[in-house]
Amino acid sequence: MTLRRLTTALAALALTLTATTTAHAADNPPPLTDLDGNPLIPHGFNNGHSSKDSPDAMPWTTPADIAAEAGKIGSNSVRLLIYWSKVEPEPGRYDEAYLDEVTDLVGAYDRAGMHVVLDMHQDLWGPAVTGTGRNGGAPAWASHFDGLPASLQDPWPLTYLQPGVMRAFDHFWGTTGKHPELAEHFTAAWAHVAQRFADDDRVLGYDLFNEPWGGSVPWPFFEKDFLGPLYQRTIDAIREVDPAHWIFVEPQAFGVNQALIASSLPELTDPRPGPPRLAYAPHLYPLLLDTGQAYTGVTRAITQDTMRKWFADNTATARRLGMPMVIGEFGLDATREGSLDYVDDVLAMADQAGAGWWYWSNDPGGWGPYNPDGTWAPLADHLAAGTRCALSCAPR
Numbered sequence: 001m002t003l004r005r006l007t008t009a010l011a012a013l014a015l016t017l018t019a020t021t022t023a024h025a026a027d028n029p030p031p032l033t034d035l036d037g038n039p040l041i042p043h044g045f046n047n048g049h050s051s052k053d054s055p056d057a058m059p060w061t062t063p064a065d066i067a068a069e070a071g072k073i074g075s076n077s078v079r080l081l082i083y084w085s086k087v088e089p090e091p092g093r094y095d096e097a098y099l100d101e102v103t104d105l106v107g108a109y110d111r112a113g114m115h116v117v118l119d120m121h122q123d124l125w126g127p128a129v130t131g132t133g134r135n136g137g138a139p140a141w142a143s144h145f146d147g148l149p150a151s152l153q154d155p156w157p158l159t160y161l162q163p164g165v166m167r168a169f170d171h172f173w174g175t176t177g178k179h180p181e182l183a184e185h186f187t188a189a190w191a192h193v194a195q196r197f198a199d200d201d202r203v204l205g206y207d208l209f210n211e212p213w214g215g216s217v218p219w220p221f222f223e224k225d226f227l228g229p230l231y232q233r234t235i236d237a238i239r240e241v242d243p244a245h246w247i248f249v250e251p252q253a254f255g256v257n258q259a260l261i262a263s264s265l266p267e268l269t270d271p272r273p274g275p276p277r278l279a280y281a282p283h284l285y286p287l288l289l290d291t292g293q294a295y296t297g298v299t300r301a302i303t304q305d306t307m308r309k310w311f312a313d314n315t316a317t318a319r320r321l322g323m324p325m326v327i328g329e330f331g332l333d334a335t336r337e338g339s340l341d342y343v344d345d346v347l348a349m350a351d352q353a354g355a356g357w358w359y360w361s362n363d364p365g366g367w368g369p370y371n372p373d374g375t376w377a378p379l380a381d382h383l384a385a386g387t388r389c390a391l392s393c394a395p396r
Helices: 003-017 061-075 096-109 156-161 161-174 181-197 221-239 297-321 340-354 376-385
Strands: 043-047 075-084 115-120 203-205 248-250 278-280 326-330 355-357
Touching: 043 376, 061 096, 061 326, 061 376, 075 221, 075 297, 075 355, 096 115, 096 181, 115 181, 156 161, 161 181, 161 221, 181 221, 221 248, 278 297, 297 340, 326 340, 340 355, 340 376
Parallel strands: 043 075, 043 355, 075 115, 115 203, 203 248, 248 278, 326 355
Antiparallel strands: none
8 A cells, every 4th residue: 555545544534534523514515535435635735836937847846855745744635737838849749758757756746645636737828928938838839929919017917918818818718710729739638648647546636727817708708608618628538538537627717716706617517437526626816915915904804804705605616516626726925924824714714614725836935835945934834734634723
C-alpha cells in the first residue's frame, strides 16, 4: 500500500466517523471521494505560478520540496498546472516529452502521499499576448487577435479587456463563427491527456479550464450557452478514454470569484458507468482584498459578509449541479496585516461547508508559505492547522 493510499484510508475512516457533524450536514453538497470511493476532502496548494514562465513549463519544486510540504502542511493533494500551449504546441501534435515530465512530477507527489489534479491553466488567454510569459494558456497557433491590441495591462486583469484578447476568446467560444476548430482542438487535447493518465490512480482528476472568461459574451449567457456546452463536449470526449477520474469544472471567474453574482452553469451529465464523478471548483478572491486592502476593521467585516455570500452562493450551485465542491483557489499576500486571520476564516468556513481547498500558491514570495530565506513562513502553520481542523472550527 502506497503512503497516499494509507493516508487516504485513515482519512476516510475519520470522515466516516464524523459523517453526522456539521461539515456533512444535509444542506452541504455531496462529498468528493478518491478513486476507490472513500470520502476525501482535498487540502493543499496550487503548483504553481513559477511554471507559467519557466523554460520547460515545470514548477520550481523538487521531490524533496514536495515531501517537506507533506510533512509540514499535511497536504493530501495538489492542483498541478499544465498548459494547452505545451500539450499541443502545433495543431494535432502533442508533446509527449512534456507529458512525461508531468508524469514524473505526479510520481513525486504520489510518493509524498498526495493526489494530483491536473489543471489546464490559462490567464489572459495565452503567451501570444505580449508580456504575459511563455507558457500559460492557449498556444500561439490558436491565438487570433485579428490585428487588434493584445498586451499585458496594469493591473493585470485589465488585459482581458484588450480588444485582441476579447477577440481571441470570441473566436474560441465560437461567437465569431470563424474558428470552430479551436474548441475542437481544446477538447481533443484534453482527451489525449486523459488517455495518458486513464490507468494512473495517482491522478485524482482533471480541472478543465482555469478561470473562464467569456470575451464579449455577458453573464449569464456565457455560462449557459457557451461554457456549459464546451464542458459537456469535453466530458464526453474524456469519458471515451477514461471512465474513472474526477472531472472538475469552474464557473465564470469574474463576478463569481468575488461573490458579485452566482454561477449560472447548466447541469452537466457524466456518461461514465456508475455514479457521476463531476465536481465544482470555484475560486474565492474577495474584491477588497484583491485590491490590496488589509483584512482589518471595516474591510474585515465587509469581507466576512462577502465570504458568507460566496459560500452560500457556491454551495447552492454545487447542490443544484449535484456535485461536490472544492475551492480551486484562494490566497492573498500573507505578509499584509490581517491576512492570516483571513486564511483562518476561509478554512473554517470551508470546513463547515465540507469543502476541500487548494491555496494559491506554493511559490516563494508574499503569497506563499516561505520566508525570503527559504524557511517556513507563519502562513504554513495556519494552513497546517486548517488540514488538522477537527470539523468543528468556526470563523472568529
